Amino acid sequence: MTSIHRRSILRGTGALAAVGLSAPSVLAQAGKPHAGTTINAACFQTTYFDYLRAYFPEFEEKTGIKVNFTMQAFPVYNQRTDLELSTRGSALDVINVTFIYSGRWIGAGWLTNLDTFTKDAKLTPAAWAPEDFLGGPQSAMRNAKGETFGYAWLAGAMIQSAARYDLIEKAGLSMPKTFDELLKVCDAIHGKEGVAAFTADRLHHWNWIPYLMGMGGGVFKAPPENLTPTLTTPEAAKAADFYANLLVKYGPDGILSYSDDQAMRSQMAGRANIRTQDAVWMVPLFKHAESTVQKTVRYGLMPAGPSGNYPGSNSHALGIPAGSKKKEAAWEFIKWAVSKEIITRVVREHAYPGIARLSVIQSPEFKQVLTLNGQDVAALYLEVLQLGGKTGYMKYRTVPVFPQVGDKINKAIERIATKQQGAADAMKQAQAEAIQDLQKAGIKIDT
Amino acid sequence: MSTRTRTNRFLLQALAVTLAVLALAPFLWLLVMSFKTNAEIFRFPPRLFFEATLDNYAHLWTSEFRRSFSNSLIVATATTFLSLLVGVPAAYALSRWTAPGGNAITLWILASRMAPPIAFTIPYFLVYRHLELLDTLAGLVVIYLTFNLSLVIWMMRPFYDQLPRSLEEAAWIDGATMWQGFYRIILPLSGPGLAATAILCFLFAWNDFFFALILTRTEAMTAPVAVVNFMNYEGWEWGRIAAGGTMIMLPVLVFSFIVRKYLVHGLTGGALKG
Numbered sequence: 001m002t003s004i005h006r007r008s009i010l011r012g013t014g015a016l017a018a019v020g021l022s023a024p025s026v027l028a029q030a031g032k033p034h035a036g037t038t039i040n041a042a043c044f045q046t047t048y049f050d051y052l053r054a055y056f057p058e059f060e061e062k063t064g065i066k067v068n069f070t071m072q073a074f075p076v077y078n079q080r081t082d083l084e085l086s087t088r089g090s091a092l093d094v095i096n097v098t099f100i101y102s103g104r105w106i107g108a109g110w111l112t113n114l115d116t117f118t119k120d121a122k123l124t125p126a127a128w129a130p131e132d133f134l135g136g137p138q139s140a141m142r143n144a145k146g147e148t149f150g151y152a153w154l155a156g157a158m159i160q161s162a163a164r165y166d167l168i169e170k171a172g173l174s175m176p177k178t179f180d181e182l183l184k185v186c187d188a189i190h191g192k193e194g195v196a197a198f199t200a201d202r203l204h205h206w207n208w209i210p211y212l213m214g215m216g217g218g219v220f221k222a223p224p225e226n227l228t229p230t231l232t233t234p235e236a237a238k239a240a241d242f243y244a245n246l247l248v249k250y251g252p253d254g255i256l257s258y259s260d261d262q263a264m265r266s267q268m269a270g271r272a273n274i275r276t277q278d279a280v281w282m283v284p285l286f287k288h289a290e291s292t293v294q295k296t297v298r299y300g301l302m303p304a305g306p307s308g309n310y311p312g313s314n315s316h317a318l319g320i321p322a323g324s325k326k327k328e329a330a331w332e333f334i335k336w337a338v339s340k341e342i343i344t345r346v347v348r349e350h351a352y353p354g355i356a357r358l359s360v361i362q363s364p365e366f367k368q369v370l371t372l373n374g375q376d377v378a379a380l381y382l383e384v385l386q387l388g389g390k391t392g393y394m395k396y397r398t399v400p401v402f403p404q405v406g407d408k409i410n411k412a413i414e415r416i417a418t419k420q421q422g423a424a425d426a427m428k429q430a431q432a433e434a435i436q437d438l439q440k441a442g443i444k445i446d447t
Numbered sequence: 448m449s450t451r452t453r454t455n456r457f458l459l460q461a462l463a464v465t466l467a468v469l470a471l472a473p474f475l476w477l478l479v480m481s482f483k484t485n486a487e488i489f490r491f492p493p494r495l496f497f498e499a500t501l502d503n504y505a506h507l508w509t510s511e512f513r514r515s516f517s518n519s520l521i522v523a524t525a526t527t528f529l530s531l532l533v534g535v536p537a538a539y540a541l542s543r544w545t546a547p548g549g550n551a552i553t554l555w556i557l558a559s560r561m562a563p564p565i566a567f568t569i570p571y572f573l574v575y576r577h578l579e580l581l582d583t584l585a586g587l588v589v590i591y592l593t594f595n596l597s598l599v600i601w602m603m604r605p606f607y608d609q610l611p612r613s614l615e616e617a618a619w620i621d622g623a624t625m626w627q628g629f630y631r632i633i634l635p636l637s638g639p640g641l642a643a644t645a646i647l648c649f650l651f652a653w654n655d656f657f658f659a660l661i662l663t664r665t666e667a668m669t670a671p672v673a674v675v676n677f678m679n680y681e682g683w684e685w686g687r688i689a690a691g692g693t694m695i696m697l698p699v700l701v702f703s704f705i706v707r708k709y710l711v712h713g714l715t716g717g718a719l720k721g
Binding site for chain 1: 484485486489490491568569572573576581660661664665672675676677678679680681682683685
């Protein structure tokens with residue numbers, strides 16, 4: 001009896017060992033070459049990945065890869081990831097490539113070239129269609145040679161919203177299409193029913209640039225090749241004066257300290273009317289349960305200046321750190337997370353408004369999501385993203401030194417708005433400070 | 448008491464109350480905000496009376512914040528305890544040091560505070576990664592300990608300088624060992640100083656954001672970093688940020704309240720030496 005038991009145990013143990021030893025190859029044959037691998041992924045706090053997390057078990061079931069996904073606040077994430085990448089760490093396998101850091105991270109060689117995966121038919125089927133990602137959002141994720149280091153899960157497009165469009169209609173006007181019309185509308189509606197005509201957040205180096213470009217100016221001479229700042233031009237001074245005037249004359253009290261969220265809340269509460277900002281911040285005016293302006297909000301393109309229309313666009317993408325030791329498993333995750341099927345599902349089930357795949361943007365599901373108060377906001381969104389892709393005017397933003405230069409712009413606009421300096425002087429100071437920073441970074445500038 | 452004196456006293460008291468209200472207004476605002484919904488927070492003009500909600504606190508309890516709060520408590524308490532355990536005897540020894548070099552050593556102990564924390568960021572990060580101390584509570588305790596030790600030694604040494612040597616010498620004559628003299632005679636006399644030093648150590652570890660930001664990820668994340676995580680890309684959770692901020696203030700308030708009678712004495716003790 002005892003020996004039978006022992007044999008059974010030995011047989012059972014042997015069988016288990018055999019299964020255990022052959023498990024990876026069996027799983028590999030079953031299409032799970034990375035089964036048992038755990039990848040570490042990180043992004044800033046965002047609803048897209050909140051939604052996606054609910055689908056992770058499906059990915060894990062399909063590939064056998066376990067995903068350890070963490071999210072932190074935007075500044076926290078950027079700080080930590082920058083440090084991790086700069087020290088060539090292998091703690092992270094998939095990261096969000098933050099738009100304003102993309103130039104720095106790609107330029108420094110801290111990210112993996114994803115073309116090696118997309119060009120290998122064994123790793124990426126043709127149906128995954130990398131060309132389906134819009135050129136505008138993707139341009140920030142490429143280097144000068146055109147190699148790709150990230151695939152966008154978020155595409156931001158700056159549009160215009162009027163939370164209390166009824167006030168504009170009452171004044172006999174319509175959505176402003178030019179800077180002059182914007183001033184005219186603001187003049188007509190400011191203070192009506194206690195509503196400020198304009199609102200914005202304090203990230204002037206994002207909000208102000210379309211006004212600068214619309215008036216014929218630019219941040220740098222010819223980014224990314226020539227990064228000589230061009231903040232002392234008459235156009236820059238004029239645009240800075242125009243924008244600071246919008247903030248001070250037509251903004252609600254405290255506007256100069258507003259965060260993104262506070263500016264959005266000022267519109268949602270019906271305290272402020274017009275804002276030019278990323279669509280992600282505009283959609284809640286119609287969709288958020290706490291919005292008091294759901295019935296009155298309307299949308300339009302960013303107003304154009306004498307030199308044209310330059311609405312901001314940005315993107316955030318998934319990429320693989322150069323130091324990762326599980327790159328193929330990481331690519332499996334990226335492939336899945338920004339596949340047509342998953343993006344369509346997030347749009348359909350959660351009405352997510354900021355995506356970068358053209359086929360999904362043109363789908364009925366997305367159009368339905370962005371049909372707000374009868375307006376086809378999806379069409380506005382696509383128009384902005386394509387505008388950014390066509391001429392590449394957003395290249396100024398992904399150069400590695402933009403964060404430093406942007407900081408100088410923020411301070412200059414604040415000085416103008418608070419009347420500490422005139423526009424020309426403030427921009428002159430910003431230019432001098434920016435040049436100092438650029439020279440410290442070893443960047444050659446025109447003298 | 449003359450009418451004029453009474454009036455002056457009343458005016459001074461009114462001024463003190465006004466200043467106190469002004470100083471406490473931001474905290475009061477934060478506290479009130481933590482009981483509001485997001486819609487109520489952004490109501491303009493704000494209402495004095497509103498329907499209070501505990502939702503923000505309930506969310507803290509069910510979210511990652513709870514663990515971060517525990518991490519903060521563990522790290523701050525352990526740091527305070529270890530800093531005092533190592534620093535107080537060191538301060539005593541330096542106070543009684545008669546050989547040359549004592550003052551130089553005391554000065555060099557301050558070296559850890561001679562540069563801003565950012566200067567240590569990358570070296571610490573690399574060493575911690577190598578030692579696998581990243582995202583660990585032990586790692587944070589070690590960092591805070593290095594910074595707190597100089598504080599403890601520099602705060603406690605003047606207390607011991609003030610205490611006459613004859614006290615411990617009397618104990619030694621009565622048969623006490625050096626350690627007993629310190630533990631039974633000197634230490635109880637330095638109670639106010641210990642309380643003030645402990646609270647400053649606790650505050651430093653409790654409020655630190657920078658090192659917790661750089662050296663933790665998820666497992667050892669502390670409350671100040673966790674609060675920032677309520678700032679989502681698409682919108683901030685103001686009520687939860689306020690509730691988190693209130694919760695972060697609470698232990699410090701309680702701790703300060705417990706040791707308040709020692710605090711003022713402790714902070715001014717050693718200031719006058721004569």
